[in-house]
Amino acid sequence: MKKLIIKGTMVTAMMVMITFACKDKFLEVPATGQLSSAQLTSKAGLDGLLIGAYSQLNARGFSQSASSFNWVRGSVSGGEANKGSNSGDFNALTPYETYQLLPSSGEVNAKWNAMYEGIARCNSVLRALGGAGADVTAAAKTQLQAEARFLRGHYYFELKRNFNMVPFIDETVDYGAGIEKVTNATDIWPKIEDDFKFAQTSLPETQGAVGRANKWAAAAYLAKVYMYEKKFAEAKALYDQIIPNGVTSNGLKYALLASYSDNFNAAKDNGSESVFAIQAAANAGSSDNANPELVLNFPYNTGSNGPAGCCGFFAPSFDLANSFRVNANGLPLVDGSYNSAANALKNDQGIASSAAFTLDTGPVDPRLDWSVGRRGIQYLDWQPHPGLDWIRDQSFAGPYSPKKFVFYKAQDKVLTDGSSWTDGYSAINYNIIRFADVLLMAAEAEAEVGTLANALKYVNMIRTRAANPAGFVQQGGKAAANYVISNYASFADKTAAQNAIRFERKLELSGEGHRFYDLVRWGVAEPVLNAFLAYESKLLPTAYSGGKFTAGKDEYQPIPQTQIDYQGKDVLKQNPGY
Template structure:
């Protein structure tokens, strides 16, 4: 049984019908359900409307159990499209839509492109509707109204941030929208800078009015809003603003856990490293456990303990990136790791490798666990997989778990500050910040052999001791540390895009990886096109001709 002292996220059918119908080409009329409109502004019903916004954070917006096409973790959008992982599954025909994304051949009708857009705009719409109800509620307690409005601004900011980084040119609709026509907007009404300003404004307003702490875990705090604002600045390359925004976070009650492996245990959810997360729970009365990690249900690694879906498979390139030299510093030669190599200890916390114990299951991971070994290789995800022995894992369909998805964790903020510090010329501060992350990895509990008598591999990691005087050297180190620390968490592709490195890094990756994995034979990343995903054709077709401009190249 998974019990959390968190905001209760339950899909309330009667109430959701009146505020959330948005499935027919994203423009369906608002349908009122069982709750009389005159009752809608009562505080209890307004609270239900707010909860309905939280309930779609995990990407599940209907009863079809296919949130894996709109996952909160972005495993398909942020990892499979990068050099960190392959699609996996039962060959290229299994979820071929994701295979097309992996080889940069997606189009405006790809189901994931549509589902993700739909899920995120469902979040926007619910946010707007809840804001309108909250503003119209005469009996809602005044100070609580301010806090709840700040939460809604934060949540809407999140949904729009995701839309911006995925689709770039997006329609913007705020809480003044009351009709279907209000949601039929062009995606070129506002410039990119104007959209960013609107997103920033939501987080600024959230920061101004959110409390330092929340009694119900899962609701955002003041520091969460500041962190998201810092992330916006980072994506806009506003380096000084990003650096300044991290200052308050660095001196807050948030911080690094001492053990990297402990961060990703569901019993440690909402620990001091987690600044904001999607709250997952199982066995909570929700039909089909849709409050669990429903978007990641295809990532189970197979073998004797897990279902054989086998998606989200770490790449050989990622595994090689964890190699270190005798002094414990990274070796970037992309030569396949062998047993005698020194490796960063985070490797065997992040990736399932043959001959290395898997979680606490008392068994060595075998390459035979890997579904379609010939196509996708021998590795499996591990970091965000919950032990099959855990009460937080559901051993029957839909095979979900209660590990939260961490949208922002403190380690990322440390690396954001390091990145901004490099850009504004504070190279030594950046080195010190990166070393905080590396020292935590060095002090973590290493994966042991089955009998516990020795380390499972040659784990060697150390901080950078040479003073950084070159911006190029410093930037390279920060970018690599970001990859190693956040691998398989859905961030890699978006980082490469905002760094302006996607075309060079991914095409260099493909040049070598095609010889390892023939399913990538036709993959090519096109600069100026593949940095963003296409606007869904259904949205374009639902509006007058010429009202929506498709992204470049699609």
């Protein structure tokens, strides 16, 4: 059983005095279900407020597109997957794959509101600390402040990379009451840095409960911020500390797990690769304590021989599946030739499950079959993927099913929540930052400052783990496909290193919500995504109809029109192009 932070409802500080006249006496009756300020400023009360700030990481009560997972914006907009399902179901997500978002979108507004809700909860902790009770030691007060600022840094980081120019509201601003209006005219990167720096220097190296941020998580997040700001030397200095010395919140030395797939197995959560994760727990009082943001992302119509049975969303793209093709030496086709007729994976698009189908026998990276559910390959411990029978509408979603963050048959009703309409509420954590991500960002920083040998070392660490035969998908007592993978011998120059590292991020972190943001921060979103659209739209013309990425506009979502209408055009300026 995990010892972790169970997600809970935000405790709202409110003092209500009810007086009741009875002859000459007055009776004070505390409001039912509400806490006094003394209760909220105790150690337990403050910790409850902080847990409320943690609980917003999965954007419970908002939308699947609002979560810190970012499977919609990070992966669908990044070309790793399409919305999936069919054209009519939850079609508010379709504009994310065609870059046709509008300021009036409810999904855009949900992301904005969910992140500011998280910030409001962090600010509530920081305000309450000003009146901390006698049972709150100075050390405890500093730690609570540091965790709240770490989380606030995360929520602002999410806002910054999704909307760019956003208002920064701290605990001194009475923003919720509408007394003060804060413009989005000032870049908030320095404020985000400040929150993570404070957290890094003030948090302990380990915590009493997994899931709580520690100093190493704060250092990794600060380094990630530096990567977005292109402060590569500063990021490298942090990676030089984190990689040899960093530990998880529960004290495990950072290290790659032996098997790649262990990162997506609820039974192996909070292992040595988990730097900071959204904690999920099944059968803990509410299905929202699991991972509600992923509840749609399972093969369709699976019955008792497959997981969840709904709803066919988050279908891996043709481009992503093809990306796992390797050459005879086991190296990826970084030049982009993986989509050519000679290299594209053989798939069962348009072929009935009852019809014959011959599997692709060409060489592929073994991470393919942990990342993409494809016909004829064992789907965890359920059965070989049957193809069309598990796809709601191939003409819209393509032939593939999501496979990461899917629970095992042996875990059904144990590590999934059986209290709701679907078993899709599972206890699989989502790692906002995992150690493989740290290593690849470190490799990138090393390449940018010119130390190619270190960049090579970090990339090959990732590839060596992927090459472990014990971690291959097995079928019939042997590897399920022709898995071939090898390390890079060298990087000829900085450009070669950059290309290899960027492609490795695509393979290693596929479907984990990073891709779109990576393309934007590298400055290559327009050519890469328009090339993706040109390829994918030929195979799925309905899904990608009208799709076009416009440079200078589509890097960021529009500021929600609802927020502009509420605050005023003089307070919130719309992003360019909307």
